[in-house]
Amino acid sequence: MKKLFYISFLCFFSGMALAATNITTPSVSGHWTLSGSPYKVFNDIKVDTNQSLTIDPGVEVIFQGRYRLLVCGILNATGTATSRINFHVGDTTGFSTNVNSAVGGWHGIQFTRYDGTAPDASTLQYCDISYTKFDSVDQYANPWLNTLYCRRNLSVKYCNFYNNCVPKFVSYGLFFIDHFTSSYVFEMTGCKVYNNRAPHCMIWIMGSTAYLKDNKFYDNTSGLGIIRTDAVKLLFENNEAYGNTSHKMESGGSFLSVIGDRASTVKGNKIYKNNCTRNAVISCGGGKVDIIGNLLANNYHIDGHCGLVDGGGGVQLSTNWSGINPDSTLYNLRNNIFANNYSPLYGAGINIMSAQTHVVNNHFVNNVSATGSCIFINNPWTPYPVEIRNNLFFGNADLDSVLSTANVTVYNGGPISYEYNWTQRPYHLDLKRALLSSAYTLVGDTTTNVIGTDPGMISPTTAADLSIDATLANFRLRSTSPCINRGNTTGIIVDPVDYAGNPRVNGPAIDLGAFEYLEGSEPPAAIGTATRAQIISVHPNPATNLVVISTPQAAGTLQICDLSGKAVAELDVTYALTPFETYALPRGVYFAIWNNGSNRNVEKFILE
Numbered sequence: 001m002k003k004l005f006y007i008s009f010l011c012f013f014s015g016m017a018l019a020a021t022n023i024t025t026p027s028v029s030g031h032w033t034l035s036g037s038p039y040k041v042f043n044d045i046k047v048d049t050n051q052s053l054t055i056d057p058g059v060e061v062i063f064q065g066r067y068r069l070l071v072c073g074i075l076n077a078t079g080t081a082t083s084r085i086n087f088h089v090g091d092t093t094g095f096s097t098n099v100n101s102a103v104g105g106w107h108g109i110q111f112t113r114y115d116g117t118a119p120d121a122s123t124l125q126y127c128d129i130s131y132t133k134f135d136s137v138d139q140y141a142n143p144w145l146n147t148l149y150c151r152r153n154l155s156v157k158y159c160n161f162y163n164n165c166v167p168k169f170v171s172y173g174l175f176f177i178d179h180f181t182s183s184y185v186f187e188m189t190g191c192k193v194y195n196n197r198a199p200h201c202m203i204w205i206m207g208s209t210a211y212l213k214d215n216k217f218y219d220n221t222s223g224l225g226i227i228r229t230d231a232v233k234l235l236f237e238n239n240e241a242y243g244n245t246s247h248k249m250e251s252g253g254s255f256l257s258v259i260g261d262r263a264s265t266v267k268g269n270k271i272y273k274n275n276c277t278r279n280a281v282i283s284c285g286g287g288k289v290d291i292i293g294n295l296l297a298n299n300y301h302i303d304g305h306c307g308l309v310d311g312g313g314g315v316q317l318s319t320n321w322s323g324i325n326p327d328s329t330l331y332n333l334r335n336n337i338f339a340n341n342y343s344p345l346y347g348a349g350i351n352i353m354s355a356q357t358h359v360v361n362n363h364f365v366n367n368v369s370a371t372g373s374c375i376f377i378n379n380p381w382t383p384y385p386v387e388i389r390n391n392l393f394f395g396n397a398d399l400d401s402v403l404s405t406a407n408v409t410v411y412n413g414g415p416i417s418y419e420y421n422w423t424q425r426p427y428h429l430d431l432k433r434a435l436l437s438s439a440y441t442l443v444g445d446t447t448t449n450v451i452g453t454d455p456g457m458i459s460p461t462t463a464a465d466l467s468i469d470a471t472l473a474n475f476r477l478r479s480t481s482p483c484i485n486r487g488n489t490t491g492i493i494v495d496p497v498d499y500a501g502n503p504r505v506n507g508p509a510i511d512l513g514a515f516e517y518l519e520g521s522e523p524p525a526a527i528g529t530a531t532r533a534q535i536i537s538v539h540p541n542p543a544t545n546l547v548v549i550s551t552p553q554a555a556g557t558l559q560i561c562d563l564s565g566k567a568v569a570e571l572d573v574t575y576a577l578t579p580f581e582t583y584a585l586p587r588g589v590y591f592a593i594w595n596n597g598s599n600r601n602v603e604k605f606i607l608e
Helices: 002-017 136-143
Strands: 021-022 029-031 037-042 045-047 052-057 060-062 068-073 074-077 083-088 109-110 123-127 127-129 147-148 154-157 160-162 175-178 183-189 192-194 203-206 209-213 216-218 227-229 233-237 241-244 254-259 263-267 270-272 273-278 282-285 288-292 293-295 299-301 316-319 329-336 337-339 350-353 356-362 361-363 373-379 386-389 392-394 408-412 415-419 432-433 442-444 457-458 474-477 537-539 546-550 555-564 567-574 576-582 588-594 601-606
Touching: 068 074, 123 127, 254 263, 273 329, 350 356, 408 415, 537 601, 546 588, 555 576, 567 576
Parallel strands: 021 037, 029 052, 037 060, 045 068, 052 074, 060 083, 068 109, 074 123, 083 127, 109 147, 123 154, 127 160, 147 175, 154 183, 160 192, 175 203, 183 209, 192 216, 203 227, 209 233, 216 241, 227 254, 233 263, 241 270, 254 282, 263 288, 270 293, 273 299, 282 316, 288 329, 293 337, 316 350, 329 356, 337 361, 350 373, 356 386, 361 392, 373 408, 386 415, 408 432, 415 442
Antiparallel strands: 457 474, 537 546, 546 576, 555 567, 555 588, 588 601
């Protein structure tokens, strides 16, 4: 009898676990709960104006074919880190076929302009959105079909977008943020976008204000670029991007394109190992853009076909002449690291075309171009000034035999200031004309450049070779570096902190390059140096009673040492984040040392 009861008990709860809710009505609203999950959708569904749909953590929404979720009212899909909401298709058969067919996918989530009476509380948080797919018939019939379409304010946080595709060319990409009014704000924070493909842009944002922070973009393939912003006030900060490909030859593509007469900031990002066509990994076409404190490493683009317009391994800067006053275009590049990028054309680091540009306190290390050096300047119509000051140039290679010694090549130019830079050659060898007819005016005091053979970096890449991983290098300055106190900030904008977040010296004694040397920033001799880049981090820093140490792997050991090199604690690393209580330690400077057998990394932190 007990056995029979037990079997009945199991069958009852198994039935509960397999319970599902079928959605067959065109309008949806109310509350989708975990007990009713999964929700199987058998037609297009719509949240009507003045209606709302709330989806609980852990709910699974399974589209049973080529259907979409249209939101005219309010959608609140808020999961948690451990209980995510999952939107996907029931049958993925045919999804991977690269043909003009939407078989194997569903039709995404579209937010129309909001006209409801209640405040718009729509949000996507801790959601997984995968296996959307569109063909040209779908999108020509309804051009607003996208994995995510938005024409209102929207916050998207900690969501994963993966395995979404458009097999053939259509008007728009997978994400289309269609803000034709500047009052809207689109926010994307802590998301992962990976393994998607589109013949157009991956993410296209038009108008308004956009904040893209702390996201990861990797292993995506597109035709015209991964992210394109048109007339957008953009903050693109602390994102990581790698392994992305833009492949459309006739129009070219970058990882990030900033176009339009608006003020934008690209700051603190790590953009590496991306492959673009014709354009650099970051391409700007108008407006005032600050590019600050980014790592641009091991990016490359394949051959273009539009002459001097193409180029730039790291950054391409130009003026968009379509209705934009070119005099309003100004680019400021500060505290960036350009390392081991490659261009088959012009400017392995920066390609400048008809744009006012300030290049201040950057590292240019071991970049390679076929012709046109590390920085290529072509200002053919208006002689816009270009200022190149307080930079560190080392090991950059030009495959053109005539220009092989130059770090900067000028095809056409106006006033060029080239001063207070660390170089390996006198300025007349470091700054060259591409043609005898090239014209420019050299301004400033070229005697201020520092010429030498070793700029004194701790552990830079060893050669100008795309295959050498610059993300594993350490470009900080040693205490003996000739770059220390050799710069000058008179008349220019200097950030208050350097690439690493250390305070900058504002005055005639600023250090050259992206880093400001601080006393004690090098580990003591008893600790030694890292065998690879400092790819661990300690937060908060400075700290009081607790630090959290982030390591690239959940493996190895952590050792905490004081300034003398004495170990005060040893920890086993079993998670990527390791907490360590510090309240019992004297206040002062310490070093966290991570070792996994093949890598040894050191990071300094302060207790106060």
